[in-house]
Amino acid sequence: MSITRRHMLLLLPAAAIAWKHVLAGAPEASPNYKLSEHWWGMLIDIPKCIGCGNCVRACETENDVPDGYFRTWVERYHVTDYDIENPHVDSPDGAKKGFPPTKELGGKNFFVPKLCNHCADSPCTQVCPVGATFISPDGVVLVDKKYCLGCRYCVQACPYGCRFINPKTETAEKCTLCYHRITKGLTTACCESCPTGARQLADLKNPNDPIHEFLKTHSVQVLKPYMATHAKLFYNGLDGSVR
Amino acid sequence: MTAFKDAGHVFRLVAVFAVGVMVFVGVRAFLVPKSFGQYGHYRGDALADIAARPVAFAGHQACEDCHADVLEKKKSGRHAHVNCEACHGPLAKHVDDPGSVQPPKLDTAVLCVRCHEANTAKPKGFPQVASAEHSTGLPCDTCHQPHSPAIDTGKTEETAKATTGGTK
Numbered sequence: 001m002s003i004t005r006r007h008m009l010l011l012l013p014a015a016a017i018a019w020k021h022v023l024a025g026a027p028e029a030s031p032n033y034k035l036s037e038h039w040w041g042m043l044i045d046i047p048k049c050i051g052c053g054n055c056v057r058a059c060e061t062e063n064d065v066p067d068g069y070f071r072t073w074v075e076r077y078h079v080t081d082y083d084i085e086n087p088h089v090d091s092p093d094g095a096k097k098g099f100p101p102t103k104e105l106g107g108k109n110f111f112v113p114k115l116c117n118h119c120a121d122s123p124c125t126q127v128c129p130v131g132a133t134f135i136s137p138d139g140v141v142l143v144d145k146k147y148c149l150g151c152r153y154c155v156q157a158c159p160y161g162c163r164f165i166n167p168k169t170e171t172a173e174k175c176t177l178c179y180h181r182i183t184k185g186l187t188t189a190c191c192e193s194c195p196t197g198a199r200q201l202a203d204l205k206n207p208n209d210p211i212h213e214f215l216k217t218h219s220v221q222v223l224k225p226y227m228a229t230h231a232k233l234f235y236n237g238l239d240g241s242v243r
Numbered sequence: 244m245t246a247f248k249d250a251g252h253v254f255r256l257v258a259v260f261a262v263g264v265m266v267f268v269g270v271r272a273f274l275v276p277k278s279f280g281q282y283g284h285y286r287g288d289a290l291a292d293i294a295a296r297p298v299a300f301a302g303h304q305a306c307e308d309c310h311a312d313v314l315e316k317k318k319s320g321r322h323a324h325v326n327c328e329a330c331h332g333p334l335a336k337h338v339d340d341p342g343s344v345q346p347p348k349l350d351t352a353v354l355c356v357r358c359h360e361a362n363t364a365k366p367k368g369f370p371q372v373a374s375a376e377h378s379t380g381l382p383c384d385t386c387h388q389p390h391s392p393a394i395d396t397g398k399t400e401e402t403a404k405a406t407t408g409g410t411k
Binding site: 035047048049050051052053054058061062063076077078098099101102104109110111131132133134135136137142144145146147176179180181183184186187189192193194195196197 | 324
């Protein structure tokens with residue numbers, strides 16, 4: 001059968017519709033979740049952190065983090081008097097079992113929770129040679145395990161030391177901001193288990209999120225702003241000694 | 244008549260090149276997943292893969308749906324803003340099947356000190372005690388009820404008097 005002009009006129013719109021379906025790809029994980037309506041970050045309220053390690057344990061359970069590796073951890077800072085450029089930092093087992101008593105050495109002591117900063121201009125995604133790590137349209141830095149070669153470029157590129165190679169899968173791993181939870185309307189495991197509210201998930205695109213009022217009324221910083229990573233982990237009450 | 248001498252060579256070269264391009268496009272279409280490039284230089288389906296993981300922590304909303312009585316107890320106490328699973332642990336399985344999966348019984352002697360053991364690095368306003376001196380070995384729930392930890396004076400006045408050091 002030869003294709004006549006009449007056939008062609010009928011086929012073209014059909015082909016266009018079919019192509020649209022191809023472009024649409026797979027349906028999103030949660031039917032009510034719209035990628036374009038969110039831009040995720042987190043607020044860390046340092047004066048509220050008690051170093052209990054609940055977040056570290058919760059993250060381990062929620063995400064099957066291998067023992068000895070951390071997607072989130074808590075550091076204890078000790079700063080003597082004016083020597084803020086030389087803090088003493090410790091984090092025994094990532095604070096999974098909390099902290100031993102702090103020695104009375106004068107100066108100040110405080111806890112700093114750490115995790116992926118979910119940078120809007122993340123160095124780790126820029127160095128990936130295969131497109132295995134990326135910033136999702138809702139602002140979460142993720143790793144595609146099926147694509148990751150385990151080349152470790154991203155581990156070196158992260159200025160915050162937030163990535164590691166999973167010894168079992170030999171692929172890069174990091175905080176997903178509990179993407180499987182936030183897309184279902186839940187908060188992250190660390191925020192859920194934090195007893196003092198030192199961590200709060202923030203949706204920067206949601207005008208009703210309390211983060212906006214908080215940012216307006218507090219002195220908030222990000223880590224290493226000179227790296228121009230546009231981190232979305234906002235620290236309230238951050239001391240100058242924190243790296 | 245040919246355009247110029249030995250034009251056949253050029254046509255053959257072009258043909259080989261065209262075949263090469265077609266093979267490349269064909270193989271690429273076969274190997275690269277359909278969703279690659281959907282949102283950027285990555286596999287769009289990876290988002291759904293990552294989001295498909297089951298949850299371990301059910302979230303306080305799920306707890307409150309059934310345990311309204313506990314919520315009522317917590318509401319007026321100092322632990323009003325502590326989520327259930329902060330102490331009780333991840334209980335999504337219990338939410339899925341409340342009958343057969345029961346939350347583990349908690350030991351207040353272990354649980355309370357996680358947060359309330361005195362440590363100079365903790366915020367000054369946070370209630371903390373040196374547990375060894377504070378309770379003299381008694382379990383915390385002798386005096387304090389975890390859901391609303393202020394001491395119930397009627398019931399435990401005498402025990403409380405013996406162990407007042409450091410409470411807040």
